[in-house]
Amino acid sequence: MASAPDPAALATALDTVADPSGGGGIVATGRAQPPRLADDDTASVIVDVADLDPAAREAMEAAATAALASVPGVLRARVLLTADRRERRLIVVGSGKGGVGKSTLSANLAIALARLGVSVGLVDADIYGPSQPRLLDAPERPFAEAQRLLPVETRYGVPMLSMGQLVEPGKALAWRGPMASSALGQLVDAKWEVDVLVVDLPPGTGDVQLSMIQKHRPAGAVIVSTPQDLALIDAARAISLFVDTGVPILGLVENMAGYVCPHCGEISDPFGHGGAEAEAARLGIPFLGRVPLDRAIREASDAGEPPAAGGGEAAAPFLAIAAALMERMPA
Structure with missing residues (x-):
């Protein structure tokens, strides 16, 4: 008598099927739900194909079926394709360089959107320098369900996920691009129950940004700069x-724009003034507004109390x- 199939081997076999959007196998990226084994040795799996065209869906079904059937002891393999998932709009927040306040802006933007009635979550995609757990006072390690992460709830009504919740505080992540991109995929493909996902990207234009664009197709980008x-x-x-x-540019934000002296009230511009607004006009993109260089913002952010919540x-x-x-976000 043939031995019964090993359930763990089913997931291993499925993960040899590459996700067309990148990031690894279809189990690791969350495209395939955990496979199941029936009493009659029928192996089955549900695969999300909402973002694939008809030819890619057919190829995915064939590859997943073959992978399940290859496991010793499996008598039948069934693959259910589904395109029924909650559509989320991804709004990425990026910058050309570090140190411009992008993460602080991302956290406060997400909270402000929530206060305005938007169902919103936050992904800290700055894999090498995650700061959102500190900014939102949410260092708790997330749980997983069916091999997908469950976002950590915050006291500001914005669920959040970050690599900073998954690694030891202060530990450096010496990861190459593919590993960082795979980690990002797990954060974005978590069990989000929101309509909008604000993604705090790392600075620059490297592998993480390209993986985000290619696999997750953001609805738009917000760019942060100092003047x-x-x-x-x-x-x-x-x-x-x-x-x-x-990817549509939804707007440019000017951060650290103007400093009010707490003693005399005089306004100075250590980083200049109006540069981002002028650049937005030159490029023909929207200017969303400016945030001052304010000690209160820094102190509240360091304390895990984003000023947008107050x-x-x-x-x-x-x-x-x-x-x-909100006026510029795609419907």
């Missing part, structure tokens, strides 16, 4: 990447930017 010329040069490169890959002047620029973004 100074050097930052705007790099911001233009980030804009060029998204334009060249067909009232007063510190929350106002983020709420205004969120409102401007």
